[in-house]
Amino acid sequence: MTDIVDHLNALGFRASREQIHALLTQLTTSRASPQQTLEGLASLERRERDVRNLARRAKRAALGAAKPPADYDWSYPKRVDQDAYEDLLTLGFLARHQNVLFRGPPGTGKTMLAKGLGLCALESGKTVVYTHLSAALADLLRQESLPAVERRLRRYTSVDLLICDELGYQPIDARAVDLLFQIISRRHERASTIITTNLAFKDWANVFPGAACLVPLVDRFTENLVLFDIQGDSYRQRAKPTPPPKKPGKRTPKT
Structure with a gap:
């Protein structure tokens, strides 16, 4: 049996x-037919390849400690469309x-919901990349030659789903806007x-000051867009413990 294992490897x-x-030991003990043995080996190999493929795609996706969508507290935001998100899933x-x-205020779960779609896509066999928008653009700007920029661009343009987090937290200069464009x-009408x-x-113009390509950039991104608005206060602020009331200080007696 060792020879068979060596041949398969x-x-x-x-x-x-x-x-x-x-x-093979299990199949031999159960007196499996040659066809059952081949089916068992093929099924084992398929499962193992699927596991490794998922692990490889998950590493590339860089989703980090992403929480499943089921953990999202739908009762907290003042306005959020759960049915629309279920459709996205x-x-x-x-x-x-x-x-x-x-789109929504800080702390309302935008990143969690976006990553949740990334997890779902990974489990469905898709390729995904998650990145902070500022980090992706800084990564591209660090490249020292046009061929290097092209190679790095493929990281963001070749996947089935690209997730760019936190647009608007930092201004983006003209060179970076050109790269985002x-x-x-390149993903327009080809990938999500x-x-x-x-x-x-x-307010996007405040993030891209003086960018000549802002209008066509927004036009391409919004041409076939699902807009998911969230309204409410920051969940992180709610989760902070309320500090105990301060004890009144001792008064210094007058002399």
């Missing part, structure tokens, strides 16, 4: 020697190459992009 089986040996927007904009343009922001569209 030499043929590129991803399953470990221990997994293959255990399966079907991933139909990916098939339609739609973009998604999560490249990303949005999610952006989270606390800004209305009319």
Whole structure:
């Protein structure tokens, strides 16, 4: 049996020697037919490849400690459309190459909901990249040659779903805006992009001061857009413990 395991590993089986040996032992004990043995080996290898593929895509996605959408407290925001989010979880927007904009005040769960879609996409076999928008643009600006920029751009343009978090927290200079325009343009009508922001569209000009490509950038991003608005106060502020009342200080007696 060891020879069979060696042959399978030499043929590129991803399953470990221990997994293959255990399966073959089980199949031999149960007097499985040759067809059942082949089906068992194929099923084992398929499961192992799926596990490794998911692990590889999850590492590339860089979602970090993403919480599942089921953990979101839908009762807290003053206004949020749970049914619309449930529809997004079907991933139909990916098939339609739609973009998604999560918009709302800080601390209302925009990042959590965006990452939740990323998790769902990963589990469905899609490729995903999550990044803070400022970090992605800084990464591109650090490249020292045009070929290097092109290679790095492919990281953000080649995936099924790109999640750009926190548009609006830092101003973006003209060079960086041009790079963002490249990303949005190359993904336009080909793949979906999610952006989270606390800004209305009319305020985007404050983030991209003097950018000549702002209008076409917004036009391409919003042409096929799902707008997901959240209204409410910061959940993080609610979660902070209320400090105990201060004790009155001792008065110094007058002399």
